[in-house]
Every structure is written in structure tokens, then in C-alpha cells.
Amino acid sequence: MEATHSGIVLAPEDRKHEGLILAQTVTFNTVIAILGKLIKGIRLNYKRQEKIITDISRKLRLKTASYDTKVMNLSGGNQQKVVLAKWLVTNPQILILDEPTRGIDVGAKQEIYKLIYEIVGMGVGVILISSEMPEVINLCDRVYVVREGKITGLLGRKDLSEQTILKYAIGGIGHE
Amino acid sequence: MNRETAGDIRKSSPLIQYIKNNIGILIGLLLMCILISLVKPQFLATKNLLNIVRSVSITAILGFGMTLCIIIMGIDLSQGSVIGLCSCFCAWMITNVGAPFWLAVISALFIGALCGFLNGALLACFPLPPFVVTLASQLIARGFCYVITRGNMINVDASFGELGNGYLFQVIPLPVVYMLVLFVLMFLLLSKTVFGRNVYAIGGNPEAARFSGINIKKVTWLIYLISGTLAGICGVISCSRVTTGQPTAGNAMEFDAVAACYLGGISYMGGEGSIGSTLLGAIVLGTLANGMSMLQIPWYVQNITKGGIIMAAVFFDVMNKQKRKKI
Known part of the structure; x- marks a missing residue:
């Protein structure tokens, strides 16, 4: 309120x-x-x-x-x-x-x-x-990926793709 | 095209809108009047009609408060007992304390408001069911009636009777005048003010109302406060009508108020209903009681008829809702 x-x-x-x-x-x-x-x-x-x-x-x-x-x-x-x-x-x-x-x-x-x-x-x-992935990719200038209540990634307009979003959403495959 | 239709709906006057919304009950009332007057022509005598509106006025005043409660899907079962409490308190103030009439009336109204305030406090601040809370406060208030009067009646000076038995211009009974004034006030409050719109919003969808920044607590609290105050007014009237404070005054009156609301077409699902339809419901109840008495139908048969009619009213309300849902 x-x-x-x-x-x-x-x-x-x-x-x-x-x-x-x-x-x-x-x-x-x-x-x-x-x-x-x-x-x-x-x-x-x-x-x-x-x-x-x-x-x-x-x-x-x-x-x-x-x-x-x-x-x-x-x-x-x-x-x-x-x-x-x-x-x-x-x-x-x-x-x-x-x-x-x-x-x-x-x-x-x-x-x-x-x-x-x-x-x-x-x-x-x-x-x-x-x-909804396409919605996010097409509309947003900046995307925070949230996984289990924590922000796991910040993506600018140019790194936006289903793959990168998924990567952060699933839990940082890149780190392993 | 769109704008035209919007204009058309608005053009129809509020009175026509009112008749359209209440067409079923209006026809019922008319039929009832015709039937009764065919058998007993005295029914239509001015004196009898005034009698009806006078007997209706207390039910109607209570009903106005009950309308607010029912719109937000609540209920105030303590109204009848609050009438008794205020009536006893008013008589006690006059006879035992020796207070002047105006002070007795104001303090009795204050007691009514206090009852509403306490009900409201419990219901606004805690997620308690209104049915149970007001049922409990009904018992408490009724108990206090006997505490004040010690189980007896308190007689009041006969001149206090003027307040409830008097006439305006020697024609209109004073309780009817109070009822009409309160009707206008409550009508404006519910249909014109921000508070009124908030009441409908909360009744329609409490979650959405909360998300829209409406202070649900405050509105709920105020509603029960109003309901209690109105019951207090009825208490003073009934004390004056019989010039005694009776611990049994107003017994089960709240059910007449609920019946008036449902008969008038206030949805038990909340979010819908108006002060005007409650008044109409109260008038139908009063006319029915008066007509049946005139036809010398015993009171127990009257109760059966009343109950049946209320059941029918709710039945049609629900059926209508379902039909609308299917479309």
C-alpha cells in the first residue's frame, strides 16, 4: 500500500x-x-x-x-x-x-x-x-535470471538467448 | 458505437434502474397488496398503511447496517441484543441515574457504537469468522441487559414516549421519520462516497481490493461500528415506544434484518446489494406480517410463511447467479 x-x-x-x-x-x-x-x-x-x-x-x-x-x-x-x-x-x-x-x-x-x-x-x-522464454527475450533490455529465489545471472540485451538464460536458470553449468 | 451504448445505459434514470433491478419483489409486493385488500379492504386505510411503515422502520434501520455487513460477506448477529442493551441502558440512565433525556439518549447511542466498535475491532484485526464473533457478542450484550436491569423491567417517565410514539405534522410517525433520514444518509454513504465503493470492492474481491490499496481493516471496522450505532438508535426508539427498558427488547430482531436483506435481493456471495433493496425487503416483510394478522392467520403459520419466502428468495438468487455463469 x-x-x-x-x-x-x-x-x-x-x-x-x-x-x-x-x-x-x-x-x-x-x-x-x-x-x-x-x-x-x-x-x-x-x-x-x-x-x-x-x-x-x-x-x-x-x-x-x-x-x-x-x-x-x-x-x-x-x-x-x-x-x-x-x-x-x-x-x-x-x-x-x-x-x-x-x-x-x-x-x-x-x-x-x-x-x-x-x-x-x-x-x-x-x-x-x-x-516464458520468447517473451523475456523479445521484450526485455536487461534480464535477471532467478533460480530458487536467488539471482543467478544478469544478462544485457546482446547476450540474451535461450541458451544463456537456460544456463543460469538450470544452475551455472559454466562454473563446473 | 461503443460510446453510444455507454451513454444509453447512463441515460435511464436511477428510479427506472431501481425498478428494473427489483422488478421481481415489486411485483410480489403489489400482488400481495392486491390480494390482501380484496379480502380485507381496511388493509388500504391510511391508518393501517402508516402502521405498517412504523412497524417496518426498526427492521429497516437494522437492515441498513446489516446490508453493509452482508455486502462484505460478514454478518452482525449482535444487533438484536444491542437493541436490548441500549434500551435498558437508556431507561437506567433516566430512571436510576436521573439523567436528562438528551444525555440518556446520547449515552445509549454511545453504548451501541461501542458494541459495534468492539465487534469491528475483533473482526478487523483478527481473521475471525463474523458469524461466531457476533454470536458471542450477542450473548454478552444480552447478559448485560439483565445485569443493568437485574432481570426486571425499568419503567421510564411517560413523557419520554414522545420520541417513539409522536408524529411529525400529526401524520407521519416519528420512527418512520428517523428511518427515512437514516435511509438517505446510508444511501448516500454507500452509493456516493469512497467508503461505499470500497465496501463493494471488498465484498466483490477482498484480495483485489487489498492489492488496490484499500484499507480493508478500516472499512470493516467502520461497517460494524455503523451497524452497532444503528442498533443503538433502534434501542432508544424501542425504549421510548413502550416507555420501559426491557431486558428482552429486540430479541431475534437481527434475523428480521437479515431476512429483509435477502428478500431485497442482496447476494449472500457479497459485493452486491443496495440500501434501497433492503428497505423494500423490510417493507415486504412488514406488509406480509400485517396482512396475515388482518386475515387472522395465527402467528405460527406466519412464521412458516416467512421462512418459506426467505428460502425462496435465496433460492432464486442462487439460480439466477448460476444462469448468468453459464452464459
Whole structure:
């Protein structure tokens, strides 16, 4: 919670259990982390809410029948976009994505990758946690390989390959 | 296209939305009224209708607090006993201490708030089941009723009765006025404030709410505090209604409140429901009781009917949920 205030936010791995309130609308979920800025007493700044949602959903190319659609009726990819939207509207400095493409179909995965590039373009630092090799190799500038809770290797953009990552992940064959 | 549909939904006024959401129970209420009034035309007399709303008001006020608890998948079973405790305390303050009415009322409300505060403290700070905690505090509060009154009733000066038996403009019973004021306050609190949205968020998905930076502890605590305070208000009203502090006051009232919530269509799975539907649920319960009494149906048959209706309400709620899941 303190981290949220200092600009570091986490989009959790298991979006259905930890990221979204499925029975509520797209609007409800998108603004949930910035309610304090939108509501003063009993007055909701409707125009501002509207603007924030249209802006972010355009940026993320969110596909939904309306902003009053319940999140449970959206596709996996669009649900993930709502999770991203929820955090992007807080203007974070660092966004941690934990397995952002788990349970999403292939087309939507590409879309999420594109979005991650765009988010970085907006000036947000992204930490991507992933166990999918191609995802890591294609998206990351710098990779820390973690094995059993310990960082076993740091790879720059130019040494990135499945082989090197695997080497560190399996446990430093090179040292033997 | 997308934006248009979004606009359409918003354009329909809150009242129409309310009717749409509660269409089933509204039709049921209407049918019930028509049936009863066909047999007993006196049912529709203004005096009788006012009687119904007056008897409904305490259930409704309790129900408002219970609504909050049920939305976050909790429950407050101590409400009925807190009514008794506050009623006894209020009477004790007036008769035994000789406190002025206003002080007695305020201190009784404070006792109610304190009960809620303690319930909330336990439930917010420890992962305890609300059912068990409030069941225990129900017993404790009921015990204190007898401690205060020493098992007898405490009679109060008759002029205190004005608070619960009086009328506004000589027409509207005062408890109904309190209920309406609290209705507006609670409605605004739940549907317009950050607190209200947080309540729905926690009920919908506590984990996600926590990850979104919502202070679950604070919200839970406040909910039980509100529930206790509302029960305190009911305690003062019921003390004034009969101008006695009775240790048995409010016995099993919390179940009427729960019934009103479920009848109104508040989901037992949490995260859904509104103050408006609870009010409607309380009205249906009150109308049912009044109508059956008018038709001279014995009270035990009334209980059977009430129980059956509550069961049916929850049954349809669950069936609806499953249908939606399949789609």
C-alpha cells in the first residue's frame, strides 16, 4: 500500500483473484485505485472520471460494449487491459507485471506486448516477471535470471538467448 | 458505437434502474397488496398503511447496517441484543441515574457504537469468522441487559414516549421519520462516497481490493461500528415506544434484518446489494406480517410463511447467479 503511494505498482499474476472485481463494471475497476482524487465527500467528478476512462481505454485499445459492462463478461486479454488501466491511471513510475500474458490467447498476447512497449514509451519503468522464454527475450533490455529465489545471472540485451538464460536458470553449468 | 451504448445505459434514470433491478419483489409486493385488500379492504386505510411503515422502520434501520455487513460477506448477529442493551441502558440512565433525556439518549447511542466498535475491532484485526464473533457478542450484550436491569423491567417517565410514539405534522410517525433520514444518509454513504465503493470492492474481491490499496481493516471496522450505532438508535426508539427498558427488547430482531436483506435481493456471495433493496425487503416483510394478522392467520403459520419466502428468495438468487455463469 505504501508502495502504491510512492509510484510502484504491481499487476498481480492471478488477475481473477488478485487483480479484478469481476462482478463490477469496467469503470468501477479502472478508477478504484484513484477514488480519492475523483470523489470529494459525496460528489463524484463525473467529467474527470469519464475523461480518464476514455483516454486510457483508447490508449490500451480496450474492447468493451460499454464502460458499464461487467468485467466478467470481457475476454481474457481485455480483462488484462483493465488491470493495466487500473494501474496506469495512478501515473506510476514503476509498473511490475507478473506473468501478464498467462491465460491469454496468442493474438491478445501480441497486443499486450505492444502495449508494454507503449507503456515504456510513456515513461513508465516496467519490471516484467515471466517464465516464458520468447517473451523475456523479445521484450526485455536487461534480464535477471532467478533460480530458487536467488539471482543467478544478469544478462544485457546482446547476450540474451535461450541458451544463456537456460544456463543460469538450470544452475551455472559454466562454473563446473 | 461503443460510446453510444455507454451513454444509453447512463441515460435511464436511477428510479427506472431501481425498478428494473427489483422488478421481481415489486411485483410480489403489489400482488400481495392486491390480494390482501380484496379480502380485507381496511388493509388500504391510511391508518393501517402508516402502521405498517412504523412497524417496518426498526427492521429497516437494522437492515441498513446489516446490508453493509452482508455486502462484505460478514454478518452482525449482535444487533438484536444491542437493541436490548441500549434500551435498558437508556431507561437506567433516566430512571436510576436521573439523567436528562438528551444525555440518556446520547449515552445509549454511545453504548451501541461501542458494541459495534468492539465487534469491528475483533473482526478487523483478527481473521475471525463474523458469524461466531457476533454470536458471542450477542450473548454478552444480552447478559448485560439483565445485569443493568437485574432481570426486571425499568419503567421510564411517560413523557419520554414522545420520541417513539409522536408524529411529525400529526401524520407521519416519528420512527418512520428517523428511518427515512437514516435511509438517505446510508444511501448516500454507500452509493456516493469512497467508503461505499470500497465496501463493494471488498465484498466483490477482498484480495483485489487489498492489492488496490484499500484499507480493508478500516472499512470493516467502520461497517460494524455503523451497524452497532444503528442498533443503538433502534434501542432508544424501542425504549421510548413502550416507555420501559426491557431486558428482552429486540430479541431475534437481527434475523428480521437479515431476512429483509435477502428478500431485497442482496447476494449472500457479497459485493452486491443496495440500501434501497433492503428497505423494500423490510417493507415486504412488514406488509406480509400485517396482512396475515388482518386475515387472522395465527402467528405460527406466519412464521412458516416467512421462512418459506426467505428460502425462496435465496433460492432464486442462487439460480439466477448460476444462469448468468453459464452464459
